[in-house]
Amino acid sequence: MKSIYTYGGQYAQRHLTVDCLFKHKAAGKRLTQVTAFDAEEAAVAAEQQIDTLTVDCDQVEPIRAAAPNIFVTAAQYMRQHVTEDEALGGAIDAMVKGADAIYSPRGLSTVERIAREGISVQGHTGLFPARATQFGGLRTIGKTAQEALGLLDDFRRLEEAGAYCAEVECVAEEALAEIKKHSKLILVTIGAGSSGDIIRSYMSDLSGDTEDPPRHARAFGDVGSIRKALRAERARALAGYRAAVLDGSFPDATTSIAMPPEELEKVKEGLQKLRPLHQ
Secondary structure, three states: OOOEEEEEEEEEEEEEHHHHHHHHHHHHHOOEEEEOOOOHHHHHHHHOOEEEEEEEEEHHHHHHHHHOOOOOEEOOOOOEEEOOHHHHHHHHHHOOOOOEEEEEEOOOOHHHHHHHHOOOEEEEEEHHHHHHHHHHHOOOOOOOOOHHHHHHHHHHHHHHHOOOOEEEEEHOOOHHHHHHHHHHHHHEEOOOOOOEEEEEEEEHHHHOOOOOOOOOOOOOHHHHHHHHHHHHHHHHHHHHHHHEEEEEEEEOHHOOOOHHHHHHHHHHHHOOOOOOOOO
């Protein structure tokens, strides 16, 4: 366990730091990363010794409370933090709340702006789903020598901008295995084979909670079937409730509170003595 102070000046402890990630990279040790969209998912991931989490910037505070020691990257999405000033402000806010690094999907100038403030920032290379039309659709990047060498250029530009890390998405395995030898970046990979420094997966994919998972995903659980069974049981309960209300069997004596008989008689007597409000 490593003792640190957060960007917001709070004492904390982490299983991993950025320095640890570089040491693991140098030693050839692969680490794990999953998404966590709420505190419950984060807590389960921490319990199962997942190494790192990537979370929505808006969820840093509850997730950090649920998993205080795990390395957390707060992700800024395309719909958020449009300008460089907004991206920097959002990054600082997430770091103050306990994030250890920031993922930015935006350009090199935004990455550089965040990095200049001493924030560990992660960029993105390979396939960018939000820009898939520029790649001719959702496909693997780096199947040609030209594209593979272009990826290395992307790595170098991110390094020059001050990034410590890059997400590498849907890249030919052999290409990444070769070009990673020429980059100092921590490489977080998804759909790019086994040569990444950190192997990333979506919680919904690995837990079997995705109806039509991407080719690079594998389900290690069956949450989807459990969720369907839960929905069916909820539907059965609602149908039974409605039927009971309609036939008068609910509420019944077991679910209602009775009034003492003598008090009920007093109510009836009082009602009989009532005079109309308007003659």
